[in-house]
Amino acid sequence: MDLVIRAPRAVTPDGETACNVGVSGGRIATVEPYDAEIPAERVVELGDDVVLLPGLVDTHVHVNDPGRSEWEGFETATRAAAAGGVTTIVDMPLNSLPPTVDVAALEVKRKTALGRVHVDVGFWGGAVPGNRAELRPLHDAGVFGFKCFLLHSGVDEFPPLDDAGLEAAMRELSSFDGLLIVHAEDADTIEHAPAPHGPRYADFLGSRPPAAETTAIARVIELAGRTGARVHILHLASAEAIPLIERARRDGVAVTAETCPHYLSFTAEEIGDGATQFKCCPPIRQAGNRERLWQGLADGVIDCVVSDHSPCTPELKRFDTGDFGQAWGGIAGLQVGLPAVWTGARQRGFTLTDVVRWMAQRPAEQAGLRRKGRLAEGFDADFCVFAPDEAFVVDAAKLRHRNPVSAYHGRPLAGVVHSTWLRGRRITGDEPHGRLLTRDAR
Known part of the structure; x- marks a missing residue:
């Protein structure tokens, strides 16, 4: 073996156990009992205060590069990912310029990322009005699926699909078993809600009611059932939609769903006036809703937890006015998702x-990353060494994200990442050795 990691505590597909993990050629070659003798060029002995986890898989990251690299960028995003135990990210198609809505734009993004990534990086394509003919070429070029919005995305160059466009995209994707991932908020519901303005979080929350999610998700499910398309609900914030998803699965609709660390961590009741670092869309809702999201995870209706890392410059958060209507909606949480x-x-x-299932195994399965997310033979030797009982207080200025803006700033958390490994090699943040992934080379 090139490497053996001896772990008194490790999370494998069979649960937590003591084991030795043997690595050869960047892949896990064997997982043996802890007392097994495995010859290796290098042996790493872990203490019993840390747990060996598979590297996390974050399938919802806005890198914003090229075009808005002052918001983030491939170097900073992937360093932050590694610092948080994440070894694979899948980059969203919007907020970069150009958006990833055709093969030419995908090539621009890949050239921008090449040689600059510290973890493995895949790419989503986009489904927007007028690009139906681009979906199959993007699929063939290796994107993992296609994102769409049902209302204004926040950037004009990535417009939403109307009902006819949504059905057309699903029919096209079902012809080659492509995956549609959906920002599911209903435009009409939000248009008839009070407009967001001012520093009161309650006013912003009222501008994006739970009905916006449930209405949109019901429409996505109905069309998926009609077209046979595979669909995935992004960043589920309203627990009222959980029964819709559960019923759709019983009816044979191919639908999965994710939620995010900020929806599981924060509550509307604790967000103060002008605290626009908490603004995201859909919004963070009340405490009772949060607990129902946790129950959705426990019941397996919500499949996975990913960051929806959507950073921006401090100026765009409008801390000068605290106006939730004007501030950029997005939470930077890539590095702190695990703790x-x-x-x-x-x-x-x-x-x-449970956490490994939500944050490594299921995101990998949902995106089709067949060699990621498990400590098992044949999988990539991607590891996170995690101290679950070690505590820290988040300091936004010390995070690896490009800008020191975080809703988690000042929050005490349990669990510290001691090291992160990609294909059997420790990530130091000095020399990038991540790869650009395609759907066919996963």
Whole structure:
């Protein structure tokens, strides 16, 4: 073996156990009992205060590069990912310029990322009005699926699909088993809600009611059932939609769903006036809703937890006015997702095995990353060495994100990432050795 990691505690597909993990050629070659002798060029002995996890998979990251690299960028985003135990990200098609809505734009993005990434990076394509003919070429070029909006995305160059466009995209994708991932908020519902303005969080929350999510999700499910398309609901914030998803699955609709660490961590009741670092769309809702999201994870209706890392410059958060109507909507949380989720999970009786399922195994499966997300033979040797009982307080200025803006600033969290490994090699942040992934080379 090139490397053996001896772990008194490790999370495998069978649960937490003591084992030795042997690595050869960047892949896990064997997982043996802890007392097994495995010859290797290098042996790493872990203490019993840390747990060996598979590298996390974050399938919802806005890198914003090229075009808005002052918001983030491939170098900073992937360093932050590695610092948070994440070894694979999938980049969203919007907020970069050009958006990833055709093969030419995908090539621009890949050239921008090449040689600059510290973790492995895949790409989503976009489904927008007028690009139906581009979907199959993008699929053939290796994107993992296609994102669409049902209302204004926040940037004019990535417009939403209307009902006819949504059905047309689903029919096209079903012809080659492509995946549609949906920002599911209903434009008409939000248009008839009070407009967001001023520093009161309650006013912003009222501008994006739960009905906007449930209405949109019901429409996505109905069209998916009619067309046979595979669909995935992004960043589920309203627990009122959980029964819709559960019923759709019983009816045979191919629908999955994710939620995010910020929806599991924060509550509307604790967000103060002008605290625009908490603004995201859909919004963080009340405490009772948060607990129902946790139950949705426990029941398996919500499949996975990913960051929806959507950073911006401090100026765009409008801290000068605290106006929720004017501030950019997005939370930067790529680096702190694991401790944020673990902090909430352990308080509710969940285990690290649960967290690994939500943040590594299921995101990889949902995106089709067949060699990611598990400590098992044949999988990439991507590891996170995590100290679950070590605590820290988040300091936004010390995070690896490009801009020191974080809703988690000042929040005490449990769990510290000690090291992160990509294909059997420790990530130091000095020399990037991540790869650009395609759907066919996963």
